Amino acid sequence: MNKYDPEQEPYVALRTKALESLLVEKGLLSSEAIDELISEFEQDIGPLNGARVVARAWTDPGFKQRLLQDGGTAIAELGLPGDTPLVVIENTPADHNMVVCTLCSCYPWAVLGLPPTWYKDFAYRSRAVIEPRAVLREFGLELDDEVTVHVWDSSSEQRYMVLPERPAGTDGMTEEELARLVTRDAMIGVATVNSPAAEGVAAG
Numbered sequence: 001m002n003k004y005d006p007e008q009e010p011y012v013a014l015r016t017k018a019l020e021s022l023l024v025e026k027g028l029l030s031s032e033a034i035d036e037l038i039s040e041f042e043q044d045i046g047p048l049n050g051a052r053v054v055a056r057a058w059t060d061p062g063f064k065q066r067l068l069q070d071g072g073t074a075i076a077e078l079g080l081p082g083d084t085p086l087v088v089i090e091n092t093p094a095d096h097n098m099v100v101c102t103l104c105s106c107y108p109w110a111v112l113g114l115p116p117t118w119y120k121d122f123a124y125r126s127r128a129v130i131e132p133r134a135v136l137r138e139f140g141l142e143l144d145d146e147v148t149v150h151v152w153d154s155s156s157e158q159r160y161m162v163l164p165e166r167p168a169g170t171d172g173m174t175e176e177e178l179a180r181l182v183t184r185d186a187m188i189g190v191a192t193v194n195s196p197a198a199e200g201v202a203a204g
Helices: 011-025 031-059 061-069 071-076 122-130 132-138 175-179 184-188 196-203
Strands: 086-090 095-100 148-153 159-163
Touching (some): 031 061, 031 071, 031 159, 031 175, 031 184, 061 071, 061 086, 071 086, 086 095, 095 122, 095 132, 095 159, 122 132, 122 148, 132 148, 159 184
Parallel strands (some): 086 159, 095 148
């Protein structure tokens, strides 16, 4: 992504940063504590909810059908809030989906937690629509020319989440094991889910 332009930040975000700076200056919070909490919500708490949804869809055809028909109602079955309409779009060998919010940073908090910084970046918000394949390459995802890329624009009235393809080599895995493979980026559509073998190579 191109360098982030602070002038593109909405007023609320700037006010939040000012409040954060004031709390740190007065010794009520530390920058490290804030960073740790944000990281927890970005990487762990939020995405784990979405990973549970994906794993359930991979293992339960009935749930998958309900999820694709009405995402908000389906995720409520797992105890997740479904107050904002959620549309779940499925990746297939022929179609790849990615999510953006061109106006601001609307995001499915219930399933993905806090949005990553790059999702709010003006460069991502503008370029994802104009040159999605180039953006995906910058995330390390190279798609075959035969794959059609679809870009979905979230709004305050409707949020989107990608249901990634289930990777090969996962037939015997439990729902919990499958959930551990699913990443936040795969549910935004800027990555795919690695097979267990690939995960093992990466871990090694």
